[in-house]
Amino acid sequence: MKAFWRRKPKQTHTAVALGSHPMHPMVVPFPIAFLITALATDLAFLFTADDFWARLSLWLLGAGTFMGVVAGLIGAAELLIIRSIRRRAAAWSHFVVAVMLLSVAFLNWFMRLSDPVAALYPLGMALSFLGLLLVSAAGWLGGKLVFEERVGVKEA
Template sequence: MGVEILGHRVHPMLVGLPIGLLVGSVVFDVALMATDEPRWADVSFWTLGLGIVSGLIAAPFGTIDRLGIPSGAPAKHIGLWHGVAAVLSVALFAASWTLRYQSPPTPTTLALGLSAAAVVLLAIAGWLGGELVFRHGVGVHRGVAD
């Protein structure tokens, strides 16, 4: 069970965008700190907001994929922690974004700390997602290689 397009799961197709945007926002924060160029605060603010929205779009598809894992399978438990880490990461990024919601959107120390913690959680969620696919074969169609 899972939402597919042309035989490919939708959740893995969608997660690249929020991952890139959310990690990118932290990179832009580093650029801001390194250069003191205020435009980086704007770029970080908008990539952060788009990353949060795209992460929220990807989440229901991951939930549907998890529902398709048989009860009692080790992947069910891993899927739960993958989802929890991902949702907590997006929540921390959202808190960071909220703290920046001013003009100009210069991040506070707390906002930067929340984003840093969120990146760590996002990395854990990604690692657990890899465990689901590569160790447990979640969403993998078994077939003969060409």
């Protein structure tokens, strides 16, 4: 008999899916990639002083914010529709960190709209680093939900 702490938790199915595949994990790689790459392009601007990198950061932050909102709406629907997800502390923590991330990404994008170069240093760079930390935290908590708590997992 397995010890109770080694038992696999009961799986939780998804409510927002394309076929049988959950939509949230299909969408989240986009804001993750865009927001992390925005930090890389900010650093590229600091090292090269080429305005292209500052403009690219603006576009990446805008796309990351937009796709993050799409992923957030899907994730919020899952949270509100499925009672067993609402009962998990990691789900609420993931939600709160993701909302903080979207707020930081939006602010970072919005303040660069008028002049992507002038807004980059120091506040834009600081917000990009904060975004990286929040992406990491949200990803960690999302991974905990999937891999440890079996949310959105369909057993074969």
